[in-house]
Amino acid sequence: MPKLHAVSPLGYTTPHKDTVGAYAISEVTDWAMASVTARKDCGAAVKTILTKILKQPAPEVGGYCAGEIEAFWTGQSQWMLAAAFDEYEDIVASFAGIFKGKASLTEQTDGWCRFAITGPDLDRLCSLLCNIDMRGLTAGKASRTSIEHIGCFVLRSADDNMQIIGPRSSAGSLHHAIYTAAKSAPF
Amino acid sequence: MLAGAMRAYANRWATAVGDRIAIFANNDDAHRTAHDLHQLGVEIAAVIDSRPEAPKSDNFEVLAASEVVNTHGRLGINSIDVKTPQGLRQIQVSALGVSGGWNPNIHLTCHQRGRPEWDAALSAFVPSSDLPKALYVAGAANGKMTTAAAMQDAVTTAMKIAKDCGLKPKSLAVPKTSDESASVTPFWYVTGTERGWVDQQNDVTVKDIKLAHQENFRSVEHLKRYTTLGMATDQGKTSNVLGLAIMAHTAGQSIRETGTTIYRPPYSPTAIGVLAGRSRDMDFRPIRKTPSHKWAEEQGAVFVEVGMWYRAQWFPRAGETHWRQSVDREVETTRASVGVCDVTTLGKIDVQGADAAAFLNKIYCNGFAKLDVGKTRYGLMLREDGIAMDDGAAARLAEDHFVVTTTTANAVGVYRHMEFARQVLWPDMDVQLISTTESWAQYAVAGPNARNLLRKIVDATFDISNEAFPFMACGAITVCGGVRARLFRISFSGELAYEIAVPSRYGDAMIRALVAAGEDFGGCAYGTEALGVMRIEKGHAAGNELNGTTTALNLGMGRMVSTQKDSIGAVLSRRDGLTGDDALKLVGLKPCRTSDPVPAGSHLMTKGSPIDAKHDQGYVTSACYSPTLGHHIAIGFLKSGDQRLGEIVRLVSPLTNIEHDVEVVSAHFVDPEGDKLRA
Amino acid sequence: MIINHPLLGPRDAAEFTYLGDASLIDRPDGMADNALPAFIDYGYLRDNNAGEHRELWFHEQGDRSWLVVTRHTVTHEITNVELASDVARKRGRSK
Numbered sequence: 039m040p041k042l043h044a045v046s047p048l049g050y051t052t053p054h055k056d057t058v059g060a061y062a063i064s065e066v067t068d069w070a071m072a073s074v075t076a077r078k079d080c081g082a083a084v085k086t087i088l089t090k091i092l093k094q095p096a097p098e099v100g101g102y103c104a105g106e107i108e109a110f111w112t113g114q115s116q117w118m119l120a121a122a123f124d125e126y127e128d129i130v131a132s133f134a135g136i137f138k139g140k141a142s143l144t145e146q147t148d149g150w151c152r153f154a155i156t157g158p159d160l161d162r163l164c165s166l167l168c169n170i171d172m173r174g175l176t177a178g179k180a181s182r183t184s185i186e187h188i189g190c191f192v193l194r195s196a197d198d199n200m201q202i203i204g205p206r207s208s209a210g211s212l213h214h215a216i217y218t219a220a221k222s223a224p225f
Numbered sequence: 226m227l228a229g230a231m232r233a234y235a236n237r238w239a240t241a242v243g244d245r246i247a248i249f250a251n252n253d254d255a256h257r258t259a260h261d262l263h264q265l266g267v268e269i270a271a272v273i274d275s276r277p278e279a280p281k282s283d284n285f286e287v288l289a290a291s292e293v294v295n296t297h298g299r300l301g302i303n304s305i306d307v308k309t310p311q312g313l314r315q316i317q318v319s320a321l322g323v324s325g326g327w328n329p330n331i332h333l334t335c336h337q338r339g340r341p342e343w344d345a346a347l348s349a350f351v352p353s354s355d356l357p358k359a360l361y362v363a364g365a366a367n368g369k370m371t372t373a374a375a376m377q378d379a380v381t382t383a384m385k386i387a388k389d390c391g392l393k394p395k396s397l398a399v400p401k402t403s404d405e406s407a408s409v410t411p412f413w414y415v416t417g418t419e420r421g422w423v424d425q426q427n428d429v430t431v432k433d434i435k436l437a438h439q440e441n442f443r444s445v446e447h448l449k450r451y452t453t454l455g456m457a458t459d460q461g462k463t464s465n466v467l468g469l470a471i472m473a474h475t476a477g478q479s480i481r482e483t484g485t486t487i488y489r490p491p492y493s494p495t496a497i498g499v500l501a502g503r504s505r506d507m508d509f510r511p512i513r514k515t516p517s518h519k520w521a522e523e524q525g526a527v528f529v530e531v532g533m534w535y536r537a538q539w540f541p542r543a544g545e546t547h548w549r550q551s552v553d554r555e556v557e558t559t560r561a562s563v564g565v566c567d568v569t570t571l572g573k574i575d576v577q578g579a580d581a582a583a584f585l586n587k588i589y590c591n592g593f594a595k596l597d598v599g600k601t602r603y604g605l606m607l608r609e610d611g612i613a614m615d616d617g618a619a620a621r622l623a624e625d626h627f628v629v630t631t632t633t634a635n636a637v638g639v640y641r642h643m644e645f646a647r648q649v650l651w652p653d654m655d656v657q658l659i660s661t662t663e664s665w666a667q668y669a670v671a672g673p674n675a676r677n678l679l680r681k682i683v684d685a686t687f688d689i690s691n692e693a694f695p696f697m698a699c700g701a702i703t704v705c706g707g708v709r710a711r712l713f714r715i716s717f718s719g720e721l722a723y724e725i726a727v728p729s730r731y732g733d734a735m736i737r738a739l740v741a742a743g744e745d746f747g748g749c750a751y752g753t754e755a756l757g758v759m760r761i762e763k764g765h766a767a768g769n770e771l772n773g774t775t776t777a778l779n780l781g782m783g784r785m786v787s788t789q790k791d792s793i794g795a796v797l798s799r800r801d802g803l804t805g806d807d808a809l810k811l812v813g814l815k816p817c818r819t820s821d822p823v824p825a826g827s828h829l830m831t832k833g834s835p836i837d838a839k840h841d842q843g844y845v846t847s848a849c850y851s852p853t854l855g856h857h858i859a860i861g862f863l864k865s866g867d868q869r870l871g872e873i874v875r876l877v878s879p880l881t882n883i884e885h886d887v888e889v890v891s892a893h894f895v896d897p898e899g900d901k902l903r904a
Numbered sequence: 905m906i907i908n909h910p911l912l913g914p915r916d917a918a919e920f921t922y923l924g925d926a927s928l929i930d931r932p933d934g935m936a937d938n939a940l941p942a943f944i945d946y947g948y949l950r951d952n953n954a955g956e957h958r959e960l961w962f963h964e965q966g967d968r969s970w971l972v973v974t975r976h977t978v979t980h981e982i983t984n985v986e987l988a989s990d991v992a993r994k995r996g997r998s999k
Contacts, residue, residue: 039681039682039706040682040705040734040737040738040741041705041706042704042705042708042727042735043731044730045519045734047729049519075657075659076657077657078578078579078653078654100912114969114987142575142577142659144577145661146659146664147728148663148728148729150663169916169919171914181912183919183965183966184918184965189965205513207513207515207534208511208513208514209514210512211511337979357979358979358981609943609947641921641964644962644970645923645962645970648992649960649988649997650931651999652992652993652997652998653998653999654999790935791933792934796939797943800944
């Protein structure tokens, strides 16, 4: 029986990394991710469970909690929950027990590509890519938006550190957009 | 050219547009142009002023109460004919500047449909007094045409804005400026000439405007569209008022009664490239690649764009010189043994919650409440107006968990529609939705050897025999030694077939594993063309049939629309107009002479009837060469088609000069009883 | 145009998809005796006013909320934005 080897969204056997001037753009593949949507009337209960999992308050509207297990808000009573791939590859099975039917969990791990971007002046870099109010997207905030017609999440963990999560099929186009924007620096 | 342009060239860019210039005007400001040019050393041949009381000059000749009635020269101007009270005069010139006075820049005040008002004293349109909230206009834009008046207006308006903001402004001194004359007397066009140019960009003449009037295109909006007046890049800045005045004069009414068109952005002509930015060529829009893309490229696949997706159309092999050879081989191989096709692009929506089944009952016209866990069912989704919207398969993974597929093209729209139903129509249902299209790499494995192929991939702990995993079964499995996967026994090709899904990161490895496993059976990969051929042979509807005009009844699925429940579109699908005896029905078509094609888009006519729209009986939606049958086949819609099997009808395509006989047959060309599916 | 999302605050209109008149919330009962005429009205009859208009927008590039936006059709001024699910419940929709 053949052995199946994984590839990254950009098609590499190991995550791809680019350095463009002062910017580092790195493919991140070691996270498993699941959507967590509260069942009817279970919003508060699910927030309590998330708080327990994250060991910090569950993200409010537009919020992002970084950490060993992380979560960001994606909609009304809906979050993405992410954890180390090696430990949580079957992330839905890993967390189904603790949510006890109070939330619907759906595996999202391979639906997305994820790029970590570090460097100066990320507000201006991101302003070339999308129309969200970057000055309002401070550390601990997340927003869904459109980058070059690609629906993405933008997460901010620090002034000089952000993550862009986009659909896996468009990884090449999204990477090209970020790379091109970074090449425009200094703005 | 415009006199104001001559002045700008001279004052701003030190450029003289000619060495001997005449100016034809009806206002004092044009005399300033002549004065400026003279000061800069340009010879002024004459200023021709239509007004009897024109200002005099010591520096150049002014011809009062005069008009330019003709020009001479080719690719340039040599001389002009001037009608003066003393008679006709010819004047040698190298350029003629014309000036009709200034119009206020009222464009911004029109962007929210403000209607400019005619100011008779100014002979121009000024901003409407009914301005949008928080919009103030001052200066020349507000009809204050001299510097001093503009300064005064600016101060007055600033005070008003401050007061409206709740402030108590100190009074401001108005800066002192010279108050040059801006006197103007309307003069709209020269009579008695053959052609008088009105719109210099679009070459609209006085004659054109009179013709518009004669043809009854008299409203300003009609005048504009009939003549193209004001539709060039200057958007009528230099010609609109002139044109309206001529129309008013011709119609014997005032300019106020005639009215004006209004403006939309942009004010300045904007190059499309500025708007496009980096969105050009291959960067025009993103590309979506399937998990097998890299492998398909290595095989030399020919790709087709489906929305943003790139899908492999066919996989040419050595010696194949025509696409049909590749496609025919892929179909024949699949039907004879086994074929593998990437179907990842189909939309997948995860539906969970205590009311998940009840929700799908609302969304699909057919029933889902009684679907067993571990089973898949075909679902047809209607728009609320009763027209078919999309179709797919819904697999029940648990009592409260389904995964629904949509067509590639409609994935986004169907998700939006389902969210609308969930949030707006039935907000208290316990149902949660999320797209999982890209999480899974999904491959169809079709053909008599499909199960044999999968036995080499699926871990032995899972029994995929016909008894344990029958037609329409679904379930979670593992493959290749423990990789999580989902298996669905569904078939688009009409063969014994499965769709197998693995997390996308394994998609590249999976296609290689499936194709390698298939080689033992002489199998191959197939692309979207072979997929299309096989679904036409099987008579399955696809986008060409779900074309936004067809109902379940037309598609031969009328009885699927349940009357036992309230699903979207069910009520309006039963309207009289959609359910007549002569309603279109999906049929198969085969040529009477086997060498004839049956091209999509052709129309169907009863034999012997006239060939015209009135006698139209239907049309061909999907067509292909069937390697299985050895001739062309098609499916399409025919009035009362289900009752006309065996009838010979006329296939016509006047556009391509095709006209021949075809036989109406069942749309299920291959395996009509479905024995292969269940094998 | 900026839509002031009730949860997320001001967002560019480009992130949204437009559907139409908010009267689409009031879907008739498909099993009622008068269902056919009721659905014909529901499907085809719309007011076409120059002025305030309540309409459905979907925050597709955002949190996937359906919204009821009150917009002036002449000036495009937006005076109110509500979650469509709240509006629907107030209008008696349930399951």
